[in-house]
Amino acid sequence: MKRNLGKALVVSALIFLLGGMVFAGGTQESGKEEGVKQLVYINDNPPFERQNAEMGKWIEERIGIGFVPESYPDLTNYQTNLRQSILSKKTAPDFFKWWSNYRLKPLVDESLLVDVSDIWQKYFNAGIWPESAAAEVTFNGRQYAVPYHYSxxxxxxxxxxxxxxxxxxxxxxxxxxxxxxxxxxxxxxxxxxxxxxxxxxxxxxxxxxxxxxxxxxxxxxxxxxxxxxxxxxxxxxxxxxxxxxxxxxxxxxxxxxxxxxxxxxxxxxxxxxxxxxxxxxxxxxxxxxxxxxxxxxxxxxxxxxxxEISPIAIPVNSPNVEAAKKVLDEWMSLEGQKKWVEIFSESSPAGGGLVPKKGVYKxxxxxxxxxxxxxxxxxxxxxxxxxxxxxxxxxxxxxxxxxxxxxxxxxxxxxxxxxxx
Amino acid sequence: MTVVKKIKPYIFLIPALVFVILFLIYPAVHTIIVSFMEWNGISKPQWIGFDNYVHMLQDPAFWIAFRNTILWVIGSILIPVTLGLIAALLIYMLPGQKTIKLLLFLPYALSGVVISIMWSYMYRLDGAINGILKIIGFVENIKPWLQVVPANTFAMIITNGWRMTGTNMVLFSIGMQAIPDEPIEAAYIEGSSNWQIMTRVIIPMMASTTAVVVIMAIINGFNVFDIVWVMTEGGPYRSSATLAVNMYRESFVIFKFGRGAANAVTLSLLVFVAAIFYMRVIFKKSRIGE
Amino acid sequence: MFIIKKGKKIYWEVILFSIIIIWVAVWLFPIWNVFVSAMKSIDGYISSRPWEFSFDVNPIIQFYENIVRGLAGTQRGSGIGPAFLNSMIYATVGAITAIIFASLAAYALSCLPIKGRFVFFLILFSGTVFPLQIYLIPLFTFFQKTGLYDTKLGLTLAYTAICIPFCVFLLRNWYLDIPKGIVESATIDGATELQTFWHIFVPFSMPPFVTLFLFQFTWVWNDFIFGITFARSRTSRPIMALLAGLQNMYSNVGIPAVLASAIIASLPTVLLLVAFRNTFFKGLAVQYGGSSK
Structure with missing residues (x-):
């Protein structure tokens, strides 16, 4: 009798542990490119979460793929953890906010970011974006990020x-x-x-x-x-x-x-x-x-x-590279920038310079x-x-x-x- | 059959060994190797010999952190050990104060992060410490404690004292409970005063407990990380960094993993020396040879 | 056991008692501040002294609101709510797994015929000697390569590993006290090693198991450095890492909510301490003093 009770205890303890481990291991979902509707945009801007979410929804309404922001308040850890997560397919976010120039360069040097020159080229050709706007995200003539905001x-x-x-x-x-x-x-x-x-x-x-x-x-x-x-x-x-x-x-x-x-x-x-x-x-x-x-x-x-220009980049290991590119393409479009200027109350060099219609911007x-x-x-x-x-x-x-x-x-x-x- | 029998005992060791070797010993050895490399965590590591150590020793920030770490070690001995001993003596003389013991021990259950949040608000210009100073008339002593050098390090050492005193008190209390009654009674009959009994009978009998408490205080002083990281991130301008904070900064803020590893190895060596004494004491008590 | 001379006893007791009461009051002052501040609105916090109540809003309702704000955060999942559950998993599963594996190893090291048992013991024990800093960089890259970075599994494994050495140390001491005769007679009765372990050692080990669980649970729950280094996302970050983030630069929940979260984050360990205080006191003596009694 005692023996059985003991065994029952062991078995239940093991089940509990295994369950814990499986639960612990099983929560990592990897997104699938097909039919994806909502991407996750990782950033370090909790104060702008509402604006980012609004933009994500607006883009979803227009092209069927949107995003939700996920923001982290801790600058140091944000940098460390992001740098590390983009190294592997399992942990890389769909796309993320980073810093331009020297902060971007190490990631570009190790080929960790998706080349988005084609998006830029499209808008250069259409005369919507001036080439000067891309200077801070251009390395060897190629662009590796799109602007989140100019300040x-x-x-x-x-x-x-x-x-x-x-x-x-x-x-x-x-x-x-x-x-x-x-x-x-x-x-x-x-x-x-x-x-x-x-x-x-x-x-x-x-x-x-x-x-x-x-x-x-x-x-x-x-x-x-x-x-x-x-x-x-x-x-x-x-x-x-x-x-x-x-x-x-x-x-x-x-x-x-x-x-x-x-x-x-x-x-x-x-x-x-x-x-x-x-x-x-x-x-x-x-x-x-x-x-x-x-x-x-x-x-x-x-x-x-x-x-200052804060760029958004797509990791090579992003689970949804194509969808992310579509979203960022829409973000950079003239309508996208107009909407963003309206939501975020900040200017944009697109379309010859967009300025919010608010007092302080006068x-x-x-x-x-x-x-x-x-x-x-x-x-x-x-x-x-x-x-x-x-x-x-x-x-x-x-x-x-x-x-x-x-x-x-x-x-x-x-x-x-x-x-x- | 005999072979199976011989192997069987080792099977019991395997799970623990796998964990310890994979997650602790291999990383420790690997850190030593990385300390001889230049590596940013993304690129290919390159062997550069002792350059990281040379750079570290020439870096003024290392010596500031070293000095702070020594201050931490001294502060961890002076404040919580002394206060812990005094508290234990008070409780020893006032039997039945279990609630008081528990209340003083409460910080043990709190994490370094919670304690740091709690105290960083107290140390601010508009915080409780300055509020009290104002009330008792030390208006000119009011300052943002975590910003002024070297007050910031001392402030954090005091926080650590608040945290560790209860732990040390419990350790001393347990040691005191083990003191036999006879010597005290003998001294009492001889006509010794309370003070004499305390200093000549009780405290000397606490020697071995004190040794352990002091060594642990040294090890904790070397290892301090969470209080400094949460309260100041080692700032302003690295003035309050310790070796452990420097290690974290080199590795995970500016991504010089080699230099971070060199810091980690240096810190480990220092801790190891203290740990040898610790092991000697506890191994003696725990009959390691058997 | 009094050492105070009889004639002056009361006089001394009053003085000593006052000292200790003042001492406790000073010690509880920071905690008092936290509770009071957690019951304020942001405006109330700014306009009142840290240790005084502010009645511009009902403190109880405000306390509740601050807790909710801390748990939920101001944006999607930025609060400590999910992290609370994460840490529960790490602390429970990590501590229990470590105790199981460590007790098996301690049993083998103390009672079974093993060559070089001291070497094995030193290998296992070495984990308690070094500062955590020495493990960080390789574990970080190892987790990265194996995909364990930023997963619950990865952190659980790391916490289990870091808990094992001390458990081995303590349990081995405990098992050395089991009379050899019992083990031998069990073997003569034809019991296998596992049966001996299960029927003799495990029932006998409940006290150290409880002690170890309490200490390892507290350690894992309160850990900060593993948490900030090995996890990024909200699905795996432990509570202390998130709490530290809440009071950081660009957080926007407000001080009272941060402090309310700190209270919530401390509840499990504080409740354990209050409920099992004597086990904690005794365990501490074992942990630091190495005596197995």
Whole structure:
């Protein structure tokens, strides 16, 4: 009797374990190309999940294949895990958001991404997309990604604060610094910044350089000018002034920073115009609550604008390469871009430049951002090799927390660059 | 028949051996090999000899992490071991405080992630620590604790102290329960004071427990990862990184697997030295020769 | 067993008791903050002190809402709900499988005729010595090649493996205490090794099995580094990896919901601890002290 009970126990334990293992192993579904209706779009943008989902549905209505977004909030792990998942057929997503240029290059070098030049070619020929729009995703003359969004850097500010303090939009650098001082005197933090997540440390470093002289910045990107070059150190002095207006606590995660811009606790934030979407989601009115102006030039030469393109790529190991290509083709079409601009409230270079019909974008248009007067600069994040970016942003953060370290930090980055292969 | 009989006992070993060799020993050996290679996880690995180690030793960030790791080891000994001993003594003198014991031990059940989330909000500029400082009048000491160097490392070491004190207290408590009554009674009859009994009788008898607790604190101090990773990611500017964090960063953030492996091997060597002492103690107790 | 002299006993007890009460209060303060903050709305969190209740909304209702928000997330499956189930599988299956395999091995190592048993023991035991960092890179690539990356099976296997060495160590100590005579007489009665194991060792092993299960379950449940390294998607990420993501840069559930999720994520291990506290205390002595009693 006892024996049987014991055996029964063992058997049930084994069944339980086996069941667990099978359940554990069996949940991995591999999609099938035929008759697939919905793809999964993996990205690191939880704040844009609603917009992405809307776009997925819209495309599905038009071509019968759509997508649902799946987003991850954790930048570091997103990069690690994505890089690894696209290596195998079992784990590769249908398509995914990535970064352009140097961040894209290692994946292209190892032939992990689908060549989408034919899609681009179609729209080049039709005159819908300018060839310049593809520069950041082109390697050896072929394109390996399509644009998710284009973004221009500018100051997004809280109109309530400006009205309350009777501030005008600054047109010169001195006026800008003056505005900062006045906001600070009112007990608010003039400029939002967070070092959590690390990358934002590069924002003002870049901006100050390109508003002084875009060629200096490009020289650093190309390696023809050193970080510790006296011209650079001199050009970076305004950066040190800006740093004084950052929040005292720079450890807040982004999810807590942007509500403070909406509430006025932080008056201004320099970011790409994707930031509007986040503010809109908090309930901000893009006419009344939020304004936009470009960072004023520091010298007459300073006509640079940082311009970021976030690409979407299809892994070679994607279970649904053809369906994914169809979806991205539709996304890039003129109707697709019009819809996207409407949903996402961001501009697009397609069709000669599409701009959302919303208040804040008028100022962007007025700033001449879509004209030839400005020079577009690549964002530091993807403009140089990842290793250098990672090293330099830590050094930038060090300067932000202690401005006396500027020269030392720039020298360190130079030394680091020399040791790179 | 005899052959079968001879082989049979080994069959019992197979499942465990397969798991351990496949998932632990092979990876450990492979990591040592990778530490001599240049490899980004996607490309073909290339043998580069000791370059990774040379690079590591020349990297100032390694030495910052090394210094922090040593701070962690010292902090893990000083704070939770001392506090754990004191708590155990208090409970020893106040019998029947099972609930108190349980409450102090509660952090053991919490994960490093939960503890880090809990404490990172406390350390912020608008967090509880600064709130208390304001109330008791230390207004000029208010700061974002996880941003200021070296306060960030100390703050996290304190968090770890909060986490580990209960564990050490339980260990000391168990050790104290095993102390025989006679020496204490003898000292009591001789007219020793409470303090003398505590310092001359009880604490010396805790020597072997203390040894184990200290060695474990050292090993835990070397291995700390989750608290640092969740609270600061080793930042700002790598100022609060430890060796374990550096290893993770080199491998899984900038994809220099070779350098990450070199870090992992170095860390393992350090831990191994501490582990030898640990093994000597527990093997002695567990009659390993039999 | 008092060491306090009789005359001053009460006086001392009051002082010591006050010290320990204050100590416990300090120790529970962070946990109190978490509970209070988890009952606030986002606005309430910003406008009130961390340790004070905020009554701009009903705290109980808000607590419930924050939990739901944490479990479900703000978008498709970004909450910790699915991860809770994943971790349940890893912790239970990993711990039980490890205990079964380890007890078989410990039995062989302690009672069966095996040549070089100490070498085998050292091989199995070596897994407790090294930091987890040394396993990460090769396991990562190994999982990638075999398709185990980002699967429940892969993580379950990894967790099982990491639990085995300590189980072997503890069970072997336990089995060394079984009198040799019992094993010999069972063999003379014609029992096979498996029968001896099953009828003599297993019933005798229930206490260490329970202890081991509790500790390994807690370990796997609370693990972070394997979770963030070996899994990406929501179908396989364990709970702590997801929880850490919830408070990350671009998450948007809000602090109160993050803290409510942290409470939910801690429930299983805390409940186990409260229910089995004495087993935990004793087990800890074994784990650190190596004594098998």
């Amino acid at each position: 221009h850097w500018g100051i997004i500010y809280n109109k309530g604060v400006f009205e309350e303090l009777n501030l005008d939009i600054p047109k010169t650098w001195n006026e800008f610094m003056d505005v900062c001082e006045k906001i600070k005197a009112s007990g608010r933090t003039p400029i939002a910044m967070t070092l959590a997540g690390r990358w934002q440390a590069l924002i003002w470093w870049t901006e100050v350089l390109i508003k002084t002289d875009p060629d200096l910045y490009l020289g650093i990107v190309e390696g023809s000018i050193e970080f510790a070059d006296p011209r650079i150190i001199k050009a970076l002095q305004p950066w040190l002034e800006v740093i004084k207006h950052f929040p005292e606590d720079s450890t807040l995660p982004w999810q807590e920073v942007y509500p403070k811009v909406y509430s006025g606790e932080f008056a201004m934030d320099l970011l790409g115009d994707w930031f509007f979407t986040s503010l809109e989601q908090l309930g901000a009115d893009m006419e009344k609550d939020i304004g936009w102006f470009p960072v004023p030039p520091i010298t007459a030469k300073g006509n640079g604008f940082v311009f 100022s962007i248009e007025e700033a001449g951002l879509f004209s030839d007067r400005v020079r577009y600069m690549p964002r530091w994040w993807e403009a140089v090799p990842v290793e250098l970016v990672e090293y330099s942003i830590d050094k930038f953060a060090e300067v932000i927390l202690d401005t006396s370290k500027l020269e030392r930090a720039m020298k360190d980055i130079d030394n680091f660059r020399k040791t790179m292969k």
